[in-house]
Amino acid sequence: MSETYIPAALRRLVIERAQGCCEYCLMGEGDRSIDFAIDHVIAEKHGGETAEHNLCLSCYWCNSYKGSDLSSVDWTAEGQIVPLFNPRQQLWSDHFRLEGARIQALTAQGRVTVYLLRLNAEERLEERELLLALGSYPCSLFSI
Numbered sequence: 001m002s003e004t005y006i007p008a009a010l011r012r013l014v015i016e017r018a019q020g021c022c023e024y025c026l027m028g029e030g031d032r033s034i035d036f037a038i039d040h041v042i043a044e045k046h047g048g049e050t051a052e053h054n055l056c057l058s059c060y061w062c063n064s065y066k067g068s069d070l071s072s073v074d075w076t077a078e079g080q081i082v083p084l085f086n087p088r089q090q091l092w093s094d095h096f097r098l099e100g101a102r103i104q105a106l107t108a109q110g111r112v113t114v115y116l117l118r119l120n121a122e123e124r125l126e127e128r129e130l131l132l133a134l135g136s137y138p139c140s141l142f143s144i
């Protein structure tokens, strides 16, 4: 949710690296009617740089719900504050797994990310179920 100018070459690198996939919910850019965003994994207000190692591709919804947050509260662990999943430093499959279109958290970081980014909100699940049935979810980067 930053207004910082991201040079075209850097933007292109982020999109190509992610193969057009949202690095949080695994939606493909081509399957969304809304724009994808270049997300600062660590938001600029926390000192996150506009550089390759701190940028990821995010769909509009993940980017909007994440905002500039870095962490959330894991209520299954006595209200511990837990950092969000970091797609630059961690593997998606270490923290989440797909059960159909539903994103199941495997770790505390997965749990707070699913919660804060509302990854399994009803309308998002419905959209992913439809794409799953059409064979276009998850996007290619994450298909095995």
Ligand SMILES: [Zn+2]
Binding pocket: 022, 023, 024, 025, 026, 027, 058, 059, 060, 061, 062, 063
């Ligand atoms: Zn997303």
